[in-house]
Amino acid sequence: xxxxxxxxxxxxxxxxxxxxxxxxxxxxxxxxxxxxxxxxxxxxxxxxxxxxxxxxxxxxxxxxxxxxxxxxxxxxxxxxxxxxxxxxxxxxxxxxxxxxxxxxxxxxxxxxxxxxxxxxxxxxxxxxxxxxxxxxxxxxxxxxxxxxxxxxxxxxxxxxxx
Amino acid sequence: xxxxxxxxxxxxxxxxxxxxxxxxxxxxxxxxxxxxxxxxxxxxxxxxxxxxxxxxxxxxxxxxxxxxxxxxxxxxxxxxxxxxxxxxxxxxxxxxxxxxxxxxxxxxxxxxxxxxxxxxxxxxxxxxxxxxxxxxxxxxxxxxxxxxxxxxxxxxxxxxxx
DNA sequence: TTGACAAGTTAGGGTAGGCTAACTATATTA
DNA sequence: TAATATAGTTAGCCTACCCTAACTTGTCAA
Numbered sequence: 001x002x003x004x005x006x007x008x009x010x011x012x013x014x015x016x017x018x019x020x021x022x023x024x025x026x027x028x029x030x031x032x033x034x035x036x037x038x039x040x041x042x043x044x045x046x047x048x049x050x051x052x053x054x055x056x057x058x059x060x061x062x063x064x065x066x067x068x069x070x071x072x073x074x075x076x077x078x079x080x081x082x083x084x085x086x087x088x089x090x091x092x093x094x095x096x097x098x099x100x101x102x103x104x105x106x107x108x109x110x111x112x113x114x115x116x117x118x119x120x121x122x123x124x125x126x127x128x129x130x131x132x133x134x135x136x137x138x139x140x141x142x143x144x145x146x147x148x149x150x151x152x153x154x155x156x157x158x159x160x161x162x
Numbered sequence: 163x164x165x166x167x168x169x170x171x172x173x174x175x176x177x178x179x180x181x182x183x184x185x186x187x188x189x190x191x192x193x194x195x196x197x198x199x200x201x202x203x204x205x206x207x208x209x210x211x212x213x214x215x216x217x218x219x220x221x222x223x224x225x226x227x228x229x230x231x232x233x234x235x236x237x238x239x240x241x242x243x244x245x246x247x248x249x250x251x252x253x254x255x256x257x258x259x260x261x262x263x264x265x266x267x268x269x270x271x272x273x274x275x276x277x278x279x280x281x282x283x284x285x286x287x288x289x290x291x292x293x294x295x296x297x298x299x300x301x302x303x304x305x306x307x308x309x310x311x312x313x314x315x316x317x318x319x320x321x322x323x324x
Numbered sequence: 325t326t327g328a329c330a331a332g333t334t335a336g337g338g339t340a341g342g343c344t345a346a347c348t349a350t351a352t353t354a
Numbered sequence: 355t356a357a358t359a360t361a362g363t364t365a366g367c368c369t370a371c372c373c374t375a376a377c378t379t380g381t382c383a384a
Binding site for chain 4 (some may be wrong): 325326327328329330331332333334335336337338339340341342343344345346347348349350351352353354
Binding site for chain 2 (some may be wrong): 340341342343344345348349350
């Protein structure tokens with residue numbers, strides 16, 4: 001897991017890596033077409049990204065063949081995927097965000113939150129969940145609290161949502 | 163506050179708007195040089211961004227003059243600044259993140275979190291703070307919980323931090 | 325085994341955003 | 355008021371991504 005290569009990845013390249021990771025999770029190989037579909041980009045964009053990732057030794061690829069992650073690529077992808085899961089879990093389980101929205105937001109936030117904040121977010125979610133087991137349902141109480149304080153601002157927020 | 167103009171701003175343009183907002187907060191005018199300094203970009207990059215923002219009617223500007231926000235620009239900037247504050251407050255007051263790190267992370271996250279999540283984050287911070295007032299210090303308890311579970315992973319995270 | 329269709333690549337172009345260097349305008353100050 | 359320093363602009367270049375269109379390769383079924 002070469003830190004020099006995986007350390008400075010753009011959001012875009014992290015997305016490609018994550019997509020390959022998800023596509024190959026069940027032992028399948030990733031094909032260019034599937035990557036394009038899952039990221040909703042053109043096939044040629046995938047070719048370009050794969051080329052860049054291959055130069056960084058994060059994926060294995062020979063022309064017209066499928067794509068697999070190198071150990072370094074797998075580590076980097078796993079790191080992104082882990083961030084994604086932690087963020088989404090916090091959004092859904094603690095904040096009570098709708099699953100789809102949480103998914104979308106996690107896809108973006110995963111590229112901007114560093115390891116310190118991610119660790120704390122994970123710990124916090126675990127902390128609240130643990131306390132929850134020991135009698136008091138903090139997330140549930142927050143749900144009630146939240147419902148009361150937000151009724152008339154929703155339409156204005158919906159208009160801003162992107 | 164024209165939603166068509168302010169709705170599709172890039173992270174970069176939001177940063178410029180926010181910088182102008184902060185520079186003009188105390189009734190001062192914003193000068194190109196100051197914007198460049200605060201965003202750590204070249205003067206010519208500011209000129210280009212200002213031109214784009216002026217086309218979108220978000221700033222007032224005449225060549226070699228200073229820059230002010232239009233009502234629409236002020237609304238958009240305020241929205242970004244508000245997001246920033248809410249995210250940072252959550253990081254610092256709830257997660258116990260260091261101020262500088264929280265500031266940096268908020269600068270990035272403010273561009274990717276939508277209004278629904280921002281509202282919930284604000285509510286949640288308020289909820290925890292309110293409960294805190296009524297006897298139980300949740301954030302403080304989390305601080306203790308967090309300290310115990312993280313001692314040996316820190317060096318590895320420091321290496322990844324960017 | 326050979327078309328035909330699907331998958332992948334290449335070529336070329338567009339936008340956004342950054343940079344440096346050189347120029348122009350403004351402000352300061354001797 | 356003229357010289358100089360600072361601020362702002364312009365021109366030109368670069369990188370990162372994305373796109374479409376056209377071409378090449380691979381594969382599967384008749």
